[in-house]
Amino acid sequence: MGDAPPICDYEGSDYRDRFWGGDCRTERIALRRLLPSQGRRVAHLGAGFGRMTGELQGYDQVIVLDYSHTMLRDAQAHLGRDDRYIYVAADIYHLPLADGSCDAAVMERVIHHMADVCAALQRIRAVLAPGAPFVLEYASKRHGEAILRYLLRRQTWNPFDREPVSFGPLYFNFHPDYMAQCLECSFETRRCLAVSYFRLNLLKRLVPLGVLVTQDRLMQPTGRIALYSPSVYTLNVAVGETPPAALDGPLFKCPQCGALLETEGDELTCPNGDGRWACQEGIYDFRENLGPKKTRRQRRTQEQRRSLAQVSANEATM
Numbered sequence: 001m002g003d004a005p006p007i008c009d010y011e012g013s014d015y016r017d018r019f020w021g022g023d024c025r026t027e028r029i030a031l032r033r034l035l036p037s038q039g040r041r042v043a044h045l046g047a048g049f050g051r052m053t054g055e056l057q058g059y060d061q062v063i064v065l066d067y068s069h070t071m072l073r074d075a076q077a078h079l080g081r082d083d084r085y086i087y088v089a090a091d092i093y094h095l096p097l098a099d100g101s102c103d104a105a106v107m108e109r110v111i112h113h114m115a116d117v118c119a120a121l122q123r124i125r126a127v128l129a130p131g132a133p134f135v136l137e138y139a140s141k142r143h144g145e146a147i148l149r150y151l152l153r154r155q156t157w158n159p160f161d162r163e164p165v166s167f168g169p170l171y172f173n174f175h176p177d178y179m180a181q182c183l184e185c186s187f188e189t190r191r192c193l194a195v196s197y198f199r200l201n202l203l204k205r206l207v208p209l210g211v212l213v214t215q216d217r218l219m220q221p222t223g224r225i226a227l228y229s230p231s232v233y234t235l236n237v238a239v240g241e242t243p244p245a246a247l248d249g250p251l252f253k254c255p256q257c258g259a260l261l262e263t264e265g266d267e268l269t270c271p272n273g274d275g276r277w278a279c280q281e282g283i284y285d286f287r288e289n290l291g292p293k294k295t296r297r298q299r300r301t302q303e304q305r306r307s308l309a310q311v312s313a314n315e316a317t318m
């Protein structure tokens, strides 16, 4: 797939154990403030183990998309195998969702792993219907603690500098102006919330969590005037055109050529021969391309093998 940007792979990570049952009230408040509570099809991108997916219950269909199989299996265990949830293992830089096929999208705590922010945002814009809301959370580099540390010379990087700061491989914090500029190409930003002003260990030890959550709720709308919080929630609306009525059409497209995929049994196939992708145990797996479509003869041989295997299984149980 050419020079694809690198992916932060969460396979085998302990993210779930660290966050399972953790307090995410401030994030939930922000999401509820920004995302319409109902709709037809919402894409939860980089959904992880589904920590926040429960907030999307008002949608007829929820695409739970993540690159990590581990995360998706945890999400299945957490959210269940309800038909409303469509689990997809895929890379956000190569989204396999048809253009204009979703009427909302949410992505929190993910873009800080992306080296090419503009490319990711363009892919996300493409899967949205015109005017659809996209709630994006990002980690800001211009927050109180970073500013204080910089002024006290305990930190070398400048929180006012517009370029992203990197804390290690595929881990970035962004300046609000940088993010605004990246968003501008594909979206119109309507609202910004300043979230997690009180995410400081000392404060958490001294002040009851409920009090901090209330304070956070009150502070969030100040993001309209000034953004100095470590986390920023934005509401963006998709500008420009995408195919009309795509919400009613096929959901998946070829991550390579963009053609709509054809369904054959448990497989999705590119009509241009780019490959096939399977749905296994309730997860559409776009990480593994099963190769070009089989010829009619190959399919017949495969069917014969399957029926032979069935015969021997039946004999074994007799």
Ligand SMILES: C[S@@+](CC[C@H](N)C(=O)[O-])C[C@H]1O[C@@H](n2cnc3c(N)ncnc32)[C@H](O)[C@@H]1O
Pocket (backbone or CB within 6 Å): 007, 008, 009, 010, 015, 019, 045, 046, 047, 048, 049, 050, 051, 052, 065, 066, 067, 068, 071, 090, 091, 092, 093, 107, 108, 109, 110, 113
């Ligand atoms: C810090 S976790 C956040 C998970 C979830 N959004 C939450 O807030 O709990 C980051 C998630 O982004 C996913 N991710 C990172 N890069 C990705 C990419 N290029 N495509 C799809 N998922 C990606 C990881 O697999 C991981 O589950």
Ligand SMILES: [Zn+2]
Pocket (backbone or CB within 6 Å): 254, 255, 256, 257, 258, 259, 270, 271, 272, 273, 274, 275
């Ligand atoms: Zn294709």
